[in-house]
Amino acid sequence: MMAIISLVNNKGGVGKTTMTVNLAHALANRQKNVLVIDLDSQCNSSSLLVDNKFVEESLYDILNGENDDIGKAIYSTPYDRLKCLANEEETSALEFDLSANLPDNYNILRANIKEYVNDKFDYTLIDCPPNLGFFVINALVASDFVIVPVMCGSRFSIEGLTKAIKLVHYIQQEDDNDPTRVSNPDLRFLRLAINSIDKRTTMSKVILERLKKNFGEDQIFETNIGMSTVFHQAEDLNKTVIRHAPRSVGARAYRDLAKELCGVLGDSDEGE
Ligand SMILES: Nc1ncnc2c1ncn2[C@@H]1O[C@H](COP(=O)(O)OP(=O)(O)OP(=O)(O)O)[C@@H](O)[C@H]1O
Numbered sequence: 001m002m003a004i005i006s007l008v009n010n011k012g013g014v015g016k017t018t019m020t021v022n023l024a025h026a027l028a029n030r031q032k033n034v035l036v037i038d039l040d041s042q043c044n045s046s047s048l049l050v051d052n053k054f055v056e057e058s059l060y061d062i063l064n065g066e067n068d069d070i071g072k073a074i075y076s077t078p079y080d081r082l083k084c085l086a087n088e089e090e091t092s093a094l095e096f097d098l099s100a101n102l103p104d105n106y107n108i109l110r111a112n113i114k115e116y117v118n119d120k121f122d123y124t125l126i127d128c129p130p131n132l133g134f135f136v137i138n139a140l141v142a143s144d145f146v147i148v149p150v151m152c153g154s155r156f157s158i159e160g161l162t163k164a165i166k167l168v169h170y171i172q173q174e175d176d177n178d179p180t181r182v183s184n185p186d187l188r189f190l191r192l193a194i195n196s197i198d199k200r201t202t203m204s205k206v207i208l209e210r211l212k213k214n215f216g217e218d219q220i221f222e223t224n225i226g227m228s229t230v231f232h233q234a235e236d237l238n239k240t241v242i243r244h245a246p247r248s249v250g251a252r253a254y255r256d257l258a259k260e261l262c263g264v265l266g267d268s269d270e271g272e
Pocket residue numbers: 011012013014015016017018019040042044128129130195196197225226227228229231232235
């Protein structure tokens with residue numbers, strides 16, 4: 001199995017980072033070799049997974065063309081089989097320079113990482129920033145699949161969602177009249193992943209029903225991640241939920257999600 005999966009939603013705070021890191025840990029516990037690429041220069045997933053005093057080379061050096069061995073930007077984490085391609089805040093400034101050469105530079109992440117990660121990892125999860133700009137387009141061009149995490153607590157989360165899905169469709173299409181246009185016809189929208197649902201509230205139920213109606217039940221992971229304070233606690237201690245509270249409902253949900261993901265991708269079942 002080799003899959004590069006982007007977690008995309010232009011809305012902030014919907015759980016992209018939490019889902020990337022916990023799903024990655026759950027996949028690693030299923031004996032998969034997993035890489036998290038932190039594509040967000042807020043660096044949240046890097047700081048959850050890697051002690052930043054050890055970070056020397058990072059995504060910055062790769063995108064800047066100053067790194068000829070991407071392995072130098074990939075760090076071990078406290079979790080077996082889980083590694084992280086770390087980011088630094090400085091990377092945000094590169095967007096301006098790299099945007100001078102478009103659409104070529106929409107391909108810069110793919111050109112640098114695809115062969116390497118397919119050789120070394122079963123799953124590569126890309127934690128994206130909360131927009132649909134340069135870095136997210138790079139992620140979609142480099143990816144095989146997209147997961148869109150969505151929070152069920154508010155109507156606005158649905159409104160933002162359609163923009164993300166439109167961008168995925170745009171990247172999927174090749175345009176014969178414009179061969180220079182950025183595209184990735186191999187990209188597949190995998191599923192929406194419902195996060196932070198509170199099944200006791202009517203709002204959550206209403207929004208879940210609306211999502212099923214608008215997108216189709218087969219476009220949504222059956223496993224939902226419930227709202228729980230355990231995620232804040234784990235984040236505060238700089239741990240995944242699976243390490244911080246392995247018996248919590250939150251940890252169990254991520255184990256279930258990893259299992260469901262492997263099933264959807266037809267990956268053989270090695271974990272528990
Ligand atoms: N299921 C959940 N229940 C409760 N809180 C959650 C849940 N999932 C994530 N959170 C919390 O929500 C906040 C936002 O999550 P996270 O940082 O993962 O979102 P994000 O989409 O990556 O944000 P950004 O767009 O800024 O990168 C965090 O404090 C996180 O701990």
